Amino acid sequence: MSLPIAPKPAIRRFHQASWDEKIIFELSTPGERGVLVSRPEPALSEAVGDVVAGLPAGLRREKKAALPEMAQMRVLRHYLRLSQENLGADLNIDVGQGTCTMKYSPKVNDALIRTTKLVDMHPLQDEGDAQGVLGLIYNLERMIAEISGMHSVSLHTSGGSTAIWTNIAMIRAFHESNGEGEQRDEVITTIFSHPSNAATAKAAGYKVVTLYPDAEGYPDADALRAVIGPRTAAIMITNPEDTGIFNPRVKEWVDLAHSVGALASYDQANANGILGITRARDAGFDVCHFNLHKTFSTPHACGGPGAGANAVSEALAPFLPGPVIEKVGDRFALNADRPQSIGKVAPFYGVVPNLVRAYSWIMALGAEGLRAVAEIAVLNNNYLMKRILEIPGASAPYATGRRRIEQVRYSWEGLFEETGITSEEIGVRATDFGMHYWTSHHPYVVPQPFTLEPTESYSMTELDEYAAVLAEVAREARETPEVVRTAPHNQTVHHTHHDDLDDPERWAITWRAYQRKYFS
Amino acid sequence: MSLPIAPKPAIRRFHQASWDEKIIFELSTPGERGVLVSRPEPALSEAVGDVVAGLPAGLRREKKAALPEMAQMRVLRHYLRLSQENLGADLNIDVGQGTCTMKYSPKVNDALIRTTKLVDMHPLQDEGDAQGVLGLIYNLERMIAEISGMHSVSLHTSGGSTAIWTNIAMIRAFHESNGEGEQRDEVITTIFSHPSNAATAKAAGYKVVTLYPDAEGYPDADALRAVIGPRTAAIMITNPEDTGIFNPRVKEWVDLAHSVGALASYDQANANGILGITRARDAGFDVCHFNLHKTFSTPHACGGPGAGANAVSEALAPFLPGPVIEKVGDRFALNADRPQSIGKVAPFYGVVPNLVRAYSWIMALGAEGLRAVAEIAVLNNNYLMKRILEIPGASAPYATGRRRIEQVRYSWEGLFEETGITSEEIGVRATDFGMHYWTSHHPYVVPQPFTLEPTESYSMTELDEYAAVLAEVAREARETPEVVRTAPHNQTVHHTHHDDLDDPERWAITWRAYQRKYFS
Amino acid sequence: MTQPFVHPYLPNSAPDVKAAMLAAVGAESIEEFYVDVPADLRLQAPLDLPAPLVAEQDLVRHVEAVLAANVSTKERLSFLGAGTYNHFVPAVVDEVINRSEFLTAYAGEPYEDHGRFQALFQYQSLMAELLNMDVVNVPTYDGFQATATSLSMAGRMSGRRGIIVASDVLPDKLSRVSDFVRPNLDLAFVPTVNGTADVAAIVALVGDDTAAIWIETPSYTGAVETAIQQLADAAHAAGAILIVGTDPVGYGVITPPADQGADIVCGDIQAFGLHQWFGGAHAGFIAVHDDPRFIMEMPSRLFGLASTDVEGEYGFGDVAYDRTSFAVREEGKEWVGTAAALWGIAAGVYLALMGPQGMADLGETLLARTRYAQVELSGLTGVKLTDDALHLREFVVDFSGASVTAHSIVSTLRAAGIEPGVVVGEYELLVCVTEMTTQADIDRLVDAVDAALQNNSVVNTIAVNNTEEKSA
Amino acid sequence: MTQPFVHPYLPNSAPDVKAAMLAAVGAESIEEFYVDVPADLRLQAPLDLPAPLVAEQDLVRHVEAVLAANVSTKERLSFLGAGTYNHFVPAVVDEVINRSEFLTAYAGEPYEDHGRFQALFQYQSLMAELLNMDVVNVPTYDGFQATATSLSMAGRMSGRRGIIVASDVLPDKLSRVSDFVRPNLDLAFVPTVNGTADVAAIVALVGDDTAAIWIETPSYTGAVETAIQQLADAAHAAGAILIVGTDPVGYGVITPPADQGADIVCGDIQAFGLHQWFGGAHAGFIAVHDDPRFIMEMPSRLFGLASTDVEGEYGFGDVAYDRTSFAVREEGKEWVGTAAALWGIAAGVYLALMGPQGMADLGETLLARTRYAQVELSGLTGVKLTDDALHLREFVVDFSGASVTAHSIVSTLRAAGIEPGVVVGEYELLVCVTEMTTQADIDRLVDAVDAALQNNSVVNTIAVNNTEEKSA
């Protein structure tokens, strides 16, 4: 063959890096060192004697920890290889982790946080030495307050679910402060609200009532009316829900809550479709939270750290975790003197690197830009929905013929009935093309579900590519189902057997347990 | 199947990432932007008017440059995918690029250079603002002087070959300053010295005489005696040569040069086997150079920037490029007042990030550590030689039964005669196992050559793995030669056709030329 | 969008593309997608936010200028700890966690995210070796949460409410733990004696309603508990368990609590490869034995080894997923969510780099430097230590003998570029040294404190901000 | 090695491994490997080097302390150029070139190093679009070398020695070029008139021995040449070629030289995604038309597209490898070696990010800011511009009307935290502005110069270091 080169096929040919690396303990060689530690100075050693020998009886570790012994480059090489075996949102068209808002985390924000002026700050330094970071956090709080319409904001939590926990903890404290702590022992949520609303409420001691939507998938106000009452501490809901459907009667829900003395808590982890369009406070919510790692672009970091923002009405402000940052003249000061506060929810002031990233992201976009984010995210979502629904066997249950906001919960029910191939299997096969998706939260109310959320970050061409891959896998499901069933084929590892993972006799949660159970 | 997992096979199962990316121009979408530029302030615009419209006739570009239009994340994703399609010394057991000293470039040194205190320094700032970096360069010069035994050092060049050029340029200036510029028009080198010795000498206007070794591969002093004389400007040699053989009579060579009034120039690009063992000046050399990107660990950067260090005797010091850094009390000052200097060889003071890396590397090791580097590099090399020579069909021509210093030029002549598989083919097939090698410099004096240099950086286990892969490919060459001949199979791309690359009618050196030649 | 430019983060805001997409879906305008958002909830004016810095260079200039107002611990000599510590972070750790593939991944399957699963399985396994325990979770948010959850596990397992708090606990941690556990648990505090647990008092208190005894070692004041085995025995005798909250930084040389009867060991891994980040980089671990009674109570994900269709290939997956709120919502154990996985990967890389000898060296260096600082500071007239316990990394000095408040010491030393520690009482200062604190650094502190005490130059300032109560 | 530790960079210095390896090769000691190194050449004592900092934390502390003595252009307001420029580097550029796979690769084949080949092919292609030329090399060391080689190509192609230098050339560049080409070429300098080429004088000079006319645009003083086509015609009429040395930063708005008859365009790409690095990050490009007469004279590597066994797969390889010294040693064109590939990748990423509009915007911003600075500075009494040419980014101001030396201006402004430019004559200062220089920055400079001129406070200092001669 010679030039010119033929056009590329419609579907990308892909293989993920595959290094077949051993487990790190198998790479150990006695005597190798990865990094050396500064040792006590001779004079210091002399002054204090042998501190290890001097440890009280029983406190001196007898056998060194059985960590691997590896030269520095070998450790590096191992982990770099593992990194190539991890897809990463930067590498793929990551629209398949719907509800998770896998948007672009700008590299400039990663660069900005790496300054010694942030990395090497101790949280208890003189406030005078921390004016830069305190001011930045303060201003970010104010921006989040504006975006939510709320009065006050705390950025202390390091994830969305813990931010939801913080919401319910504040609600609990609020009711207790009114002497209604005992009486109000129920929380109402919906099945298409994120499971952490139910789970945190339960952890905070509440009975959880979960409502199902109406036939068209809209949250059902009548169902709410049927259960709400004097025992209700709060409604805790997501909107738009996991289905991408916005509850048009959300204000009615909030009013219902208020009418019985309950509070309304809004899970805005993913507010990506409504930034600058509508605000929590405008619908009357008392408290809400955002995930900075969804809506505000901080990277998902393999599952954290993220960062949560808790925004509350004036009435709830006294309950926010402490300390809070106050602006006194042009200085920023910490105030821990807050008697009604629920106290600490995490060490110090939150996931500071992510706060700086989120601040920078907002500053790069401004009000118009944020609204454009929402609009383009919604345009992308409805465009992708069009493409997906062109695939025979795919459907978008509920709200028939209507638009969605930022994501769609789809179903492969049709395809499954025709071919017996499940949504999980299709997702796994998609990885052979450098794509992937996530099915959905349990329970699978929508059968054979998958949830796509394109965010604002992907171009039309990329959305087309993504849809084309799903169409191709659907075609395979009909024509060569074995290929799908035995997938993946172009991945780091092959079809994996998960039976051992649920059996206490057989599971192996660490290398030492594996050695003990199977090789001793 | 279930736990436990069977042991891994002896030979690693590997596949390199393969994304089948298009050429970047194919990823363009009109209107997309990758990064925005600060625009003239309104008042400034008003003050200066429309500067583009105001360009003189003919100077205003009519059509915008046909660069691709891409959103930021798309550019990033494209290049990240390309990066995964590039092996990198950190990722593989990179002993196959012999003579190139692919040692570990410590990550801490990459981290150290990223400070704004280096990145954002302008070379013409007030010397008072640059004391840190000037002092560091000065001290690195002194360390290199000590390591070479030479009097003075310049770190201005950005690669090894340009450092060799600088050596011959200084030699030329030296002879000219003695009125012997015309008379001395020849340079002598050896065939196993790096080609840049010959090539730079030629570029500097010299006739090049290339000597071949004796039957056992040792540089041939008699051959030198036969050609050296009053026309000789310099001998320019590598030692150990590309073969890893050290010339035991190197001093005799230098003395011979000096006896005819010639200078002796030592290519120490790769001094990795002799650090702290023997020094250029001790053998009488007048000038030498090191590659900081080989011996001193700075990364190879896909082919640069590297950095060269030129070290010279006192007699040659006046000819060094300028300006030089001088220590005045405890201050460091630049001195450009050097009438005999050959002048600039590069902008400013050299590849500063690499100077900091090299400094840090030496500081992490010290005198003992540098010697240990050499010793372990040599141990590794002789160990690997043992393993390679166990492979039927592999040999190490010359110096039969003797040790080598830091590298070995091997030959697959035996295997080739038996199977018809060439060294190139074996190297390509090795990439299917996540390894690779380079054959050798041209001409192939050693038939079917390959050159391995393990450096100090790889563990014994890794050297064993490398040798096992070559043994496996040699086995394949005998048993399943088609597999070797049609390789690679587990790589980013497949067997590539290079005929078009030598035909001016057909070659395509840029995308626009390709479009013009084939699609217009 | 009325912006005259297409933003680099918004590819499809390019006008032609946007029009094409609208046409493809048959929409006139983006408004159509928002029909379900009632008019009265629609924001009528643009958000009131600062003007954007759309050119990356302008953004950089702005944010750099904001942060330039900070003065970091590299510019000060810092003896601050109290939860966040200045340990060395090897460059390889940052290299790995800054890899785009790790930084930006989220929740893929064990196929396309094999690397993440293996890296976190290895983290679990490396921590397990240090702790001599068989099970470690994928990290939760921080040591506060890890401790709160560990106590809650004890409650759920036993159906009891009683927790005996045997050690001095960092006030912030206690604040978090208390609010978290209060629906289910009651904390009983037994004051420490000479820095560590009052074993006799605790033994007397353990009873039928005791779910667990909770030790912190090193404690809030840096004191290392020596009676773990005794307290474990007491707990076990009453059908309760022993929970040890700890910073694992010393276990290269110190016996891990599991060897002395601990059932759950929990804490924070900030010391293992995470920078100080103004307190913004924490992650919590919970370690237990390979006992399903404990494991089934853990809320976090646990990654386990699994076989694949190919011999010798390591696969991975979630162990006992049905425990989690992902699987069963409020029927799961507490909840699981985005927590601190990347920090777990960092800690794994850190431990792999350090190896057995590195961790032993680190432990020794910490003990030696701590001891030296204790000896030197308490050698000053009027200065004494608050207890005789063994200390690791932190200890409290008492200036009451010199009638100088801790606040004044802090003010005076700050003026000299030194952060001498955290004020924990009128006369008490919590001082922290790590392997980053050299002998010369300690000598400089001691000299400065000495000078402050000698001179009447001690400023009895009012406005000192550096108090632990502050952030409590 | 008598060190009591195994160095992290030296895995096989672990004693047991070392012994095993020696045994495997049948050697008693490492000494045996050095038998060919004669005793009298053996170093008898250890090298005299500073004590090592083997713990990474100690190394970091040391090097950070050394570099902390620097004060960067982020802490000063800098108008320094003269070869190294403060352009903005988008974060994505650094992200890409810091990828371990790119940073540490070297010279693999187009299979395992496909990414490098594609990235560099793309660099060539992107530069080619900006320059409207069909061939661009894999970068050589820097613009100095690119220019020296370009002139040498002209000599080799024509067999002639004459180079007519039409523009003001940066003295350092001229130094490099002169020493490089002197075996083969003679430079004839035709003084510029009002900043740009004296076309008439050059036309009169071109002749049979002219290999090339060499233009620099922007010139040393930042002047943009307007007579490229005339000079090209003159060169071509004499059988010579036209070589344009340039900084390509303006070609988003300025007509590229190829459109005006240039045969070779060369220069430096530091402006495209490389930081200032104290002058330590340069790379040279050489662009020609798709004409083998030119191409076969190029020393650098050229990556070209190639087909593979698989349809639609882009392969790559070396174009006309036999030109190079790698292939044929001294018979090759000059030489090829490790040069500046990574900087080429950076420049490619930069151009892809900027796109057509970004480069146009950049060009306009540079022209506008340059003009503004010219107008504002020359508006001060006693200050004038040295020519009327169009300037891009740099220009020279002359303080002789105010009887103040350029050195004194520099001294005075440095005291105010401003680097006002590079001294290029007793009264002349070369001032540089980029897109990083805001109007407010320029106003601050102008005010400071104004103040310096007004006051007699101008220090007539002796020790001013910031002169271009300095590094010449």
Ligand SMILES: Cc1ncc(COP(=O)(O)O)c(C=O)c1O
């Ligand atoms: C709507 C919603 N709420 C809550 C969460 C939980 O956030 P996190 O994963 O940070 O705990 C998510 C993310 O998965 C979410 O999408």
Ligand SMILES: Cc1ncc(COP(=O)(O)O)c(C=O)c1O
């Ligand atoms: C011995 C020797 N000399 C010279 C060189 C040339 O160095 P560079 O590639 O930096 O030009 C090399 C590297 O290939 C070498 O190994």
